[in-house]
Amino acid sequence: MNATVATTLRARLDALPSQSLLGTQEYFVNMGPQHPSTHGVLRLVLKLDGETVHQVIPVLGYIHRGIEKICEHSNYRQLVHLTDRMDYLSALANNWAATMVVEKAAAMETNSRIEAIRTLVTELQRIHSHQLWWGVFGMDLGAFTPFFYGFRDREILTDVFERTIGGRLTMNYIQPGGVMHDIHPELVADVKAFLAVFKPRLDEYEALLSENVIVQERLRGVGVLTAQDAVALGATGPVLRASGVAHDLRKAEPYGLYGQVAFDVPVGSRGDCWDRYAVRMQEMRQSIRIVEQLLDNIPEGKHFLVKPAAKIKVKPGVWYSHLETARGVLGAMLVSTGGEAPYRVHFRTPNFNNLWAVTTTATGGRVADLVAILSSLDLVIPDIDR
Amino acid sequence: MATSLLPVSGQALDAQSLVAKIQKLCPAAQLRPDCDRPAVKVPLAHWPVLAQQLFASADLLFDLLETHTAIDWVQTGQIELVYVLTSLQCGHHLTVFVDVARDNPVAPSLCAVWPIAQWQEREVFDLFGVHYTDHPDLRRLFLDDDWQGFPLRKDYADDFMLERPS
Amino acid sequence: MHFDPQSLASRAAHLAPTDPWPALGVVVGSVLGVAAFVTVLGLVLIYAERKIAAHFQCRVGPYRVGPHGTLQAVADAVKLLLKEDVVPTGSDHLLHILAPVLSFAGMVLCIIALPMGPHAQVVDLDIGVLYITAVAGLGVLGILLGGWSSHNKWSLLGAMRAGAQIISYELSAMLALLVAVLFSGTLQLSGIVLAQQEGWWIWRAHGAGLVAFVLFVVAGTAEINRTPFDLAEGESELTAGFHTEYSGLRFAFFFLAEFLNLFVLAAMATTLFLGGWMPLHIGSWSAWNAAMDMLPPGLWFAGKAAAVVFLLMWFRWTFPRLRVDQLMRLEWKVLLPIGFANLFFAAVLVVSGWYFFPTVAAAPVPQLPAAGSSDDAGGAP
DSSP, X not given: OOHHHHHHHHHHHHHSOGGGGGTOOOEEEEEOSSOTTTOSSOEEEEEEETTEEEEEEEEOOTTOOOHHHHHHTSOTTGGGGGGGGTSGGGHHHHHHHHHHHHHHHTTXXXXXXXXXXXXHHHHHHHHHHHHHHHHHHHHHTTOSHHHHHHHHHHHHHHHHHHHHHSOSSXXXXXXXTEESSOOOTTHHHHHHHHHHHHHHHHHHHIIIIITOHHHHHHHTTSSOOOHHHHHHTTOOHHHHHHTTOOOOHHHHSOOTTGGGSOOOOOOOSSOSHHHHHHHHHHHHHHHHHHHHHHHTTOOXXXXXXXXXXXXXXXXXXXXXXEEEOSSSXXXXXEEEOSSSSXXXXXXXXXXXXXXXXXXXXXXXXXXXXXXXXXXXXXXXXXXXXX | OOOXXXXXXXXXXXXXXXXXXXXXXXXXXXXXXXXXXXXXXXXXXXXXXXXXXXXXXXXXXXXEEEEEEEEEETTTTEEEEEEEEEOTTTOOEEEEEEEEESSSXXXXXXXXXXXXXXXXXXXXXXXXXXXXXXXXXXXXXXXXXXXXXXXXXXXXXXXTOOOOXX | OOOOOOOHHHHHHHHTTTOHHHHHHHHHHHHHHHHHHHHHHHHXXXXXXXXXXXXXXXXXXXXXXXGGGTTHHHHHHHHHHHSOOOOOTTSOHHHHHHHHHHHHHHHHHHHTTOOOSSSOOSOOOTTHHHHHHHHHHHHHHHHHXXXXXXXXXXXXXXXXXXXXXXXXXXXXXXXXXXXXXHHHTOSOHHHHHHTTTTSOHHHHTTTHHHHHHHHHHHHHHHHTTOTTSOTTTOHHHHTTGGGTTOOHHHHHHHHHHHHHHHHHHHHHHHHHHSOTTOOOOOTTOHHHHHHHTTSOHHHHHHHHHHHHHHHHHHHHTTOOOOOHHHHHHIIIIIIHHHHHHXXXXXXXXXXXXXXXXXXXXXXOOOOOOGGGSGGGOTTOO
């Protein structure tokens, strides 16, 4: 074969798109709205070539309930109680976000007991939420046992919440001017008992999943989201921190008692699934630290300063406040034209903004990587649709 | 605490100097006083240029479009677009209000500056009917493609809505 | 103790010329026996898996139906029998129906050749090892057909994964099998068991047997699609992979085939490396050997197979799933080279006779009556 022929052949081969050498064809698959690893009614339209993901198109709206519209027809007390239906795993943080903006708008006061209780229960719920995430994450990787471990330990905490708050999942507790009930007399003892059980189990979690070579293989270098991309795609919370951006509103703009407790913000370095996993595992330990500092230092006082029956009036204006839920920045915007009902309410939800990272990180990977990425973003679908 | 990969290259500005800075970049921008956080009102024509400057200008560096939504002022015939910006690099934040006409709501897309705007704008399009020029994929986000009307507008009504007892 | 294994088929063939009715009785008995064995084994394994999974996961598992939930598997089987059988529109009906049967048939064909005791073997083929690896291939055919005929892209994806995976891992499994064959000098399964009269290959062969055993268990786990190699089902990825579109009895067949698969793998590992039904003999320690002989061979076999089954269940309820490219890398870049090196090492050991008790084992394998060969076993299932 002379050089010219070889060059021509080479050129011809190069001209072929690499995928078509085998004569393969792209095809579309619907992942969801009923799919075990979308954890809710998220639908992803996948363009695949064999196992390789070429494009991910999220399709939303399967659980859109128009919460923002309903809020326009509610008064300032009622709208707080809709928020637990958004991110049901951070119901208390959602309550708090709405409460915070209403309190700011109506210039309502709180005392240190109220703030301590709010910080304590919200931090407990961060652990609660991460426990569920950990179990589900294991299941998405194909290991069933973590799911049961996570739920077993979460159940203890759910019981703790039930004694004080009454609810087990969609909890309504934090409201403008205070909290709905005082904490249960046994709460501190219950939480201490929980921590005594849970701290060694957290090490067990690490032994079961984190140290497993298959888990490491499946997560390291998969779904890399650079710091720049994470910020550009509006990601917040553990997803953003795993990409190496130490942004946590609990530190950046301390609310509640976060300014008075010592804790670290875990940060990843590569932004892959493993970093997102590791950041959440460390966050659980940091939350335990915060809870331990608060437990014995809940100040005495009233648990509400404004009577729950009192009407709340807000002068015209625009208010925005945000806080850090287990998944990222939850913002609440309130537009008032005066009176007892808001003119417009908008919630900036962490999941809506975190979701889009999947469109860039999952392309080029396998279907199994997509599942790992989705799970590492820790999405709660009702929070996306609102 | 590990160091942040994103360089902290700026100083957080207080509300006054922030607004002053923005008014220097865009003299048409006005302070909006009824907000709890630094907020400016920008005429639509100046907004795309200012957005680019807010993102790139060395002492502003608004890298995160925290949220984008709209307010329907049915009385004045305006839809007010709201952009909540945060600078993770500097630590300050800003809210920008832009008015578009309610009967012909057209605004420039900011996807090129903040990629997340693509989906936030789709949400506003879906619920308020604001059309974004140069948007790569302007479709309904939550509602069906054949849905009639824009539910977050104040005058929205459909057959399924119940009369509220007054 | 002297073992004189005789399969049911050879017994029938012996009897046939003179006593046709007892011979027929043996044949009918073995057919019914295999059918009953397969059913009961399926139920026991399903119950065991559920209980073991439950205890790994801090639960109690089935507890309501029968004492300690022992009848749960029966209740499930009855439920599956009563369920509507859905064949999706646009599917290939014939293949859709055929696929679970193929999967199941492949497993039953394997079971009849397994030596579960000196006299508990239906057919003793002189190429038993080859036969089992060949017939087990029917299982992958069932999975491929099931995924393909379902008219569902997720199922197809699962089937393709299964096809690629099973064919790849069969190589490693085969290389591991060959080690035992080399040491025993025969392909006949009863012969391999007899060759382990002085000790099991797993410890007698200076590591070669142990490596082969590990290889065989790993590759076998991949072949039967169990976690960490359950990509074909991939619950969280492919919803249920190849059997997404199956319901009722057809699903039950797939399900049963999966558990029989598990047993066949465990039985093969037992036969080849753990001495099959052979008690734990050590060379010429006659007192020790006599003590070990107190337990009947059937119990030895059941115990060893159960231990391997437990090991596989332990894997399943501990490990996450591999990704498809990692799976292929593990086979072609790790297991296969190890398998080849191990086979070579084993060959060197066999040629040099440098392993425990070579002289005893090198004694000729007792010749079975000619009637015991497969040609005469026409009456067996």
